[in-house]
Amino acid sequence: MRVAMISVHTSPLEQPGTGDAGGMNVYVLELSRALVRRGAEVEIYTRATSSAQPKAVDAEPGIKVVHIPAGPFEGLDKNDLPGQLCAFAAGVLRAEAHRPEDWYDVVHAHYWLSGQVGWLATERWDVPLVHSMHTMARVKNAALAPGDRPEPMVRIVGEEQVVAEADALVASTEQEADDLTSWYGAERSRVHVVPPGVDTQLFSPLPEAAGxxxxxxxxxxxxxxxxxxxxxxxxxxxxxxxxxxxxxxxxxxxxxxxxxxxxxxxxxxxxxxxxxxxxxxxxxxxxxxxxxxxxxxxxxxxxxxxxxxxxxxxxxxxxxxxxxxxxxxxxxxxxxxxxxxxxxxxxxxxxxxxxxxxxxxxxxxxxxxxxxxxxxxxxxxxxxxxxARFSWDHAAGEMLQVYEAARRRHADSRGVPGPVNIA
The missing domain is CATH 3.40.50.2000 (Glycogen Phosphorylase B;)
Known part of the structure; x- marks a missing residue:
């Protein structure tokens, strides 16, 4: 299975814990690694933030990161990025244009900015759109820290559009699934709960040793x-x-x-x-x-x-x-x-x-x-x-099933025969 991951505002190659890089960076990279272990190929599209970045990087076997120029390389706040989505989407379509028809099997977008780009790309490529919200403006605004700024209406409207158009929505917990249905009116049949994983080999207790x-x-x-x-x-x-x-x-x-x-x-x-x-x-x-x-x-x-x-x-x-x-x-x-x-x-x-x-x-x-x-x-x-409940390999297996469900739903919506299961 060929998967196009879209992560507009933050690259999985960036250091988590700085700027806009955080748990989503870890999520995209670790999920991609686990999908590759199950035989998938993953290409991750992200915005270029330096003129020194190569157009594409083979991050690991089976994982390619593609840097798309969209607006100034530096100095753009995340809240400025909606104005660059058209340029980013054009760059994604241009990067894929030399490929044979039906190259990707599914697009998996992360965060609402990516969902907007994924919506356009999937319409052009006639493939299903799977979307992970990661955070939601309505939920965030309901629990703002004192002094924090609420998320703007442009984000709320953008999220509503992506929720309405996605063939499958991925939630990390049952609570997030409930938030999607109650705050955004998502059809529960399109919401799939797939908990993220943890690298338990890297994150493990201190060995029992004196001192x-x-x-x-x-x-x-x-x-x-x-x-x-x-x-x-x-x-x-x-x-x-x-x-x-x-x-x-x-x-x-x-x-x-x-x-x-x-x-x-x-x-x-x-x-x-x-x-x-x-x-x-x-x-x-x-x-x-x-x-x-x-x-x-x-x-x-x-x-x-x-x-x-x-x-x-x-x-x-x-x-x-x-x-x-x-x-x-x-x-x-x-x-x-x-x-x-x-x-x-x-x-x-x-x-x-x-x-x-x-x-x-x-x-x-x-x-x-x-x-x-x-x-x-x-x-x-x-x-x-x-x-131990959280495993990236288990998450990848569940995600492949979500991709297949999205492909079936996408085919049904167009009145064409369903795809052959290739997970």
Whole structure:
């Protein structure tokens, strides 16, 4: 099966945790890898962000990344990209034009911008459109962080159009499937729940060895004998790192504050990192906050293992890949009780779910867990087991079935004989 993946605003080759790169980058790349292991060929179309980028890169055997020029290479915010969709779509069609007819079997678009391009491409190529929302404007606007800007109407209308036109919609959780039907009126028969996976070979617990964590922490430059709470992700209001900084200032009296490590880069505004550091200074906890740039996946696994707790205080998450990767690494997760995090984190078993974003409540939850080593050890054991539910190979198998369902629906809509199953 030949699959055209479309990821307009962020490339799977970019470093997750910076700019617009995040869990979706990991999702697109890891799903593509798993599809290739099952015999598929994948080409990923993404916007070129540098004149030095080659037109196409063979990222791995079976996976090609195609860079499409659309607008200025640099300086475009994600909110500016709707004005470049026509140029991007033209570039995609031009790149495919030299291919034989019926080259692709399916188009899988990620995020609403890609869905708009995929809609046009599938009409031109007469193939089915499969779409993954990843986040939804209506859901996000209903749970905005204080001070955050709501998503614009152009996105809401764009999402509604893609939901109406896609042959299949992919949700990561049952909650996301419900959101698609309740917020966007999606036909439930076209919504397929396919949980993302986790690379459990890369994200695995620290081996049982004398001094293992101490050695790891020394290598990472972390202080010995101090509790460590880790936040990994883009530094933006949606992800809630400010909640953790404020929680430190609301820490229960008589208990030593942990070191809060923030791994990530600015997103949405280039001053986000400085603003977070300024907030720590205003709250009087600068000495308790360590901000470091985002790191590659293999290094991130080490940070997860070194932490006592991983905190995910997002205001909205369609799934929560960071939480799943942390659990696979054997580290309990304290997460906001929102979206897909309620599926990933088993409250009281592999971690704790915190209702709302009140800093004092977050402080109490974190402090109580850090003070109870036996409880954390039980959670750590349950964490690894719970993450085993999420497999990229299983996700790829389910996705191939979604592609076949989309092909059947597409053929039926045109009154032609259905395709032969090639999954």
């Amino acid at each position: 293992g964590r101490a050695v790891l922490r020394e290598r990472l430059g972390l202080p010995a004998g101090r509790d460590v709470v880790l936040f990994a992700g883009r530094i933006q209001l949606l992800k809630g790192p400010d909640v953790l900084v404020r929680a430190l200032s609301a820490w229960p009296a008589g208990r030593r504050r942990p070191l809060l490590v923030v791994l990530g880069g600015a997103s949405g505004t280039r001053t986000a990192v400085r603003e977070l550091e300024a907030l720590a200074w205003q709250e009087g906890v600068s000495d308790d906050v360590l901000v470091r740039p985002a790191v590659p996946q293999d290094e991130l696994a080490g940070w997860f293992r070194a932490a006592d707790l991983v905190a995910v205080p997002s205001h909205n998450e369609s799934f929560g890949l960071v939480a799943a990767e942390a659990l696979a690494s054997g580290t309990p997760v304290v997460a906001a009780a929102v979206g897909g995090l309620r599926t990933v984190v088993a409250d009281g078993e592999s971690g704790a779910l915190v209702p709302g974003h009140d800093p004092a409540r977050w402080a109490r939850t974190l402090a109580d867990l850090l003070a109870d080593e036996q409880r954390r050890a039980r959670m750590a054991r349950a964490a690894r087991a719970s993450a």
